[in-house]
Amino acid sequence: MFYIRTIFNMHVAIIYASNSGSTFQVAEIIAATLRANQHSVNIVNADNFDVRKTSHYDLIVLGSPSWRVKRDEGSPHEAILTLMDRFFVRNLKNQKFAVFGCGDTSYTQFCGAVDTLEKYLKTVGARIVAPSLRIDGFYFNLNTSQKLSEVWVNNLLRNL
Amino acid sequence: MGIWSAFKRAALKEGWDDTNTALVAGIGCHGHIVNFVNLTSFEGLHGRAIPVATGLKIANNSLNVFVFTGDGDCLAEGGNHFTHAAKRNQNLTVILHDNAVYGLTTGQTSPRSPKGFKSKSTPLGNIEEPLHPLRLAIAAGATFLARVYSGDIIRMMEIIIAANNHDGFAVIQVLQPCVTFNQIYTHRFFQENIYEVGKKYDKTNKIQAFEKLMEWGIRQIPVGILFAINQPSYESQIPQIHDKPLVNFPVKKRDISVLYKNYI
Numbered sequence: 001m002f003y004i005r006t007i008f009n010m011h012v013a014i015i016y017a018s019n020s021g022s023t024f025q026v027a028e029i030i031a032a033t034l035r036a037n038q039h040s041v042n043i044v045n046a047d048n049f050d051v052r053k054t055s056h057y058d059l060i061v062l063g064s065p066s067w068r069v070k071r072d073e074g075s076p077h078e079a080i081l082t083l084m085d086r087f088f089v090r091n092l093k094n095q096k097f098a099v100f101g102c103g104d105t106s107y108t109q110f111c112g113a114v115d116t117l118e119k120y121l122k123t124v125g126a127r128i129v130a131p132s133l134r135i136d137g138f139y140f141n142l143n144t145s146q147k148l149s150e151v152w153v154n155n156l157l158r159n160l
Numbered sequence: 161m162g163i164w165s166a167f168k169r170a171a172l173k174e175g176w177d178d179t180n181t182a183l184v185a186g187i188g189c190h191g192h193i194v195n196f197v198n199l200t201s202f203e204g205l206h207g208r209a210i211p212v213a214t215g216l217k218i219a220n221n222s223l224n225v226f227v228f229t230g231d232g233d234c235l236a237e238g239g240n241h242f243t244h245a246a247k248r249n250q251n252l253t254v255i256l257h258d259n260a261v262y263g264l265t266t267g268q269t270s271p272r273s274p275k276g277f278k279s280k281s282t283p284l285g286n287i288e289e290p291l292h293p294l295r296l297a298i299a300a301g302a303t304f305l306a307r308v309y310s311g312d313i314i315r316m317m318e319i320i321i322a323a324n325n326h327d328g329f330a331v332i333q334v335l336q337p338c339v340t341f342n343q344i345y346t347h348r349f350f351q352e353n354i355y356e357v358g359k360k361y362d363k364t365n366k367i368q369a370f371e372k373l374m375e376w377g378i379r380q381i382p383v384g385i386l387f388a389i390n391q392p393s394y395e396s397q398i399p400q401i402h403d404k405p406l407v408n409f410p411v412k413k414r415d416i417s418v419l420y421k422n423y424i
């Protein structure tokens with residue numbers, strides 16, 4: 001007898017930070033795809049996320065652009081850096097996460113923020129449930145970026 | 161990119177297309193918008209978007225006419241046009257890309273650059289206080305004033321729609337960081353220092369609006385619709401185009417040869 005395990009009705013938080021708006025728009029696409037798969041989703045700006053509610057979510061999707069912050073090129077957005085400090089690290093152990101980011105391959109540290117978030121989450125013992133999504137040149141490849149985001153969500157759901 | 165995204169969303173939501181909408185841009189980074197929209201667009205001379213938009217609107221007052229301009233384009237070279245269009249309360253929507261620098265020409269101090277700003281034209285620091293476009297516009301007679309941060313695409317879309325629906329001169333000051341040439345007004349600066357005016361704010365109160373527009377600083381940059389009143393627009397007071405746009409009038413052909421011969 002085969003059992004097909006279906007994940008449904010997850011409570012998902014998409015925590016994002018954005019400058020030009022591309023990361024926000026990808027967050028919207030991810031949310032729409034998750035909702036189409038019957039999951040409830042909150043999109044929250046990293047500045048406004050209440051870290052006490054981390055464990056309320058079955059899955060947290062973290063999104064950040066990669067910018068030069070102080071002297072570090074390819075750094076996560078300042079709001080994400082602050083969030084990383086605000087998280088109660090003990091609450092992150094085994095918490096399910098997925099990561100996405102927008103960037104530009106003409107820069108050396110393409111989606112460096114995604115690499116930083118992956119390292120951080122591994123360090124604190126969180127569970128990254130899927131390979132991260134890295135979008136190149138969102139505004140110049142709108143249709144492709146949308147498709148990539150939707151495919152990524154569907155693959156993520158299959159991985160769970 | 162944020163402004164383009166917001167404008168595109170607004171256009172799709174409201175059904176703005178090539179039959180009912182035109183766009184005029186000046187010269188600057190903002191001027192590239194004409195290459196990214198599928199609308200009748202005109203990229204004119206530096207500072208001269210408003211006169212072209214004025215002509216468009218009077219010729220066909222059924223059109224939604226948008227002016228895309230920048231702080232240098234609008235407030236320096238185009239300053240007079242901006243002031244007088246506000247005075248006339250022309251039914252235009254001005255989307256002012258305010259990055260407080262001349263960006264296209266690689267980083268010179270503009271009328272919006274803060275005091276002390278170091279750039280290629282003010283290497284020792286700008287000694288002037290900046291101009292504030294919304295203060296100028298309200299004093300001149302504009303009837304719709306809004307300010308929004310370019311990273312807030314949804315709010316920008318809402319404000320663009322509201323500004324277009326307003327019958328009169330509407331100015332939207334978009335706080336748009338220039339990541340290459342302005343390290344003071346960065347994305348993070350605006351994210352940390354803007355606040356949306358609350359529901360209790362009376363946007364029809366001109367005195368309150370003047371006071372609100374005097375705010376600019378740390379944790380003190382109000383955004384949202386800051387002033388909106390109903391006053392007859394310039395075009396609505398032209399009786400000849402009250403019932404139909406000028407472009408819909410037939411052109412009468414007249415023989416002026418007799419008149420012509422009187423003068424030669």
